[in-house]
Structures are given as C-alpha cells and as structure tokens.
Amino acid sequence: MKSLVVYFSKFGHTQQIAERISSELANHGTVNTISSDQLVVEDLKDVDLVVMGTPTHNMNLPEAVRPVFEQLPKRILRGMPVAAFDTSYKMSAFLSRFTAAKKLARKLRKLGGKRIVPPETFHVVARQGPLYEGELERAQDWASSIMAVISQ
C-alpha cells in the first residue's frame, strides 16, 4: 500500500496533522509526505491513496494552493481513493460549511478521485495555533478510519 500525503501549512499546524496521519498510514505501507508546492505529476503515479490537507483561509482554500490544481492533468486521480482535511477555527454550523476540506474534496473529485471518507476538520485555538488538545490523536484515528475503509 502506497500513500501520498500532501499538505500546505502557513504556521505549521496542518503539517503536524499531516505528519500524524502519515505516521498512522505508515503502519500499512509506504508513505510519501510532501508540501503542496513540491507536488509534481510523478508523485501521483503508482499510489493507492491520496490524502490532502490545508488550512482554511477566508472560508476557502489558501491562495497558494490553487495553482497546484491547475498544473495537474484532468482525471489524473481517476478511481483513486482520496481524503481531504483542513485546519480551522471552531465555527458555527453555518460557517463550517465553508471549510478548505470541503473545497479540497471537490477538487480531488474533479480530478477523478473517489471519496472514501467525509472531509474532516481539525481545530486550532487561534490563527497561529496551537491545535486544540487531542487533535493529533483525532487525526491518527481519522487516518485509521481511512485504512479501515480501504481494507474492507
């Protein structure tokens, strides 16, 4: 099982979540963990799972992440299991409809990816963090739930 974990992180917290997800996935095979600005088409070849996460910025994907999708060929993720996460403030039910994870999930699906778990959000206390207590453990559990679906 070969997984690719792609993240963008301005202050380091999304990276921490990504790394915790990767360490759980590493119990099930090999994992390549890279920052979104390093992503090249070759990274997506011969992988069995793509997990991607960014912070929510202005109720959307961070601007720095948007060009990443423009450089990828259409349908490059055809049939590939994909999962999306973000880090955000704790928000009202209304505002939590506008997370980067939901936008990411849509982008990954547009590239042909197959959603295997709902987009997930991990919470920071304030703009520059820290993560709320327990969020790294929750990220590990989320990764474990991804593996449970894949191995069904």
Ligand SMILES: Cc1cc2nc3c(=O)[nH]c(=O)nc-3n(C[C@H](O)[C@H](O)[C@H](O)COP(=O)(O)O)c2cc1C
């Ligand atoms: C420019 C900017 C805009 C942001 N907008 C939102 C937002 O709309 N909703 C939200 O929940 N958090 C927002 N945040 C907080 C980020 O989600 C938070 O900085 C991020 O989770 C920290 O992750 P990082 O350490 O990986 O950068 C914003 C942060 C920045 C810097």
